[in-house]
Amino acid sequence: QVQLVESGGGLVQPGGSLRLSCAASGSFFSINAMGWYRQAPEKQRELVATITSGGSTNFADSVQGRFTISRDNAGNTVYLQMNSLKPDDTAVYHCYSRMIVGPPYRYNDYWGQGTQVTVSS
DSSP: OEEEEEEOOEEEOTTOOEEEEEEEEESOSEEEEEEEEEEOTTSOOEEEEEEETTOOEEEOTTTTTTEEEEEOTTSSEEEEEEOSOOGGGOEEEEEEEEEEETTTTEEEEEEOOOEEEEEOO
16 A cells, blocks of 8 residues: 655745655555646646656746755655745645556556645735
8 A cells, every 4th residue: 555645735925935745655666756736726736746766857837947846865755845935826735656566567646635735925
């Protein structure tokens, strides 16, 4: 069983910063990629950022230049550093991980329960 546990959400003023963490645990062979999605009320779920096992990153245009994503040395924890936060960043942020599980080895996707980020004065 694989579990993703997010932390670091909260209330922050516009222009402020937060760092989200997501720790993966359980039975898996390796992590192919991890990332973050967010969903705000009455909006579609949006891909925020991803990082692959090779270190390649991808960001939504809306957060480009403001957010960074990284992984620890073991690769089981992903971080989302959010700077220059805007009210439009308010959402529930969900951790995502594409794992290699098995044998037989195969990809499987997992989601965390989410952490609330609220940007407001």
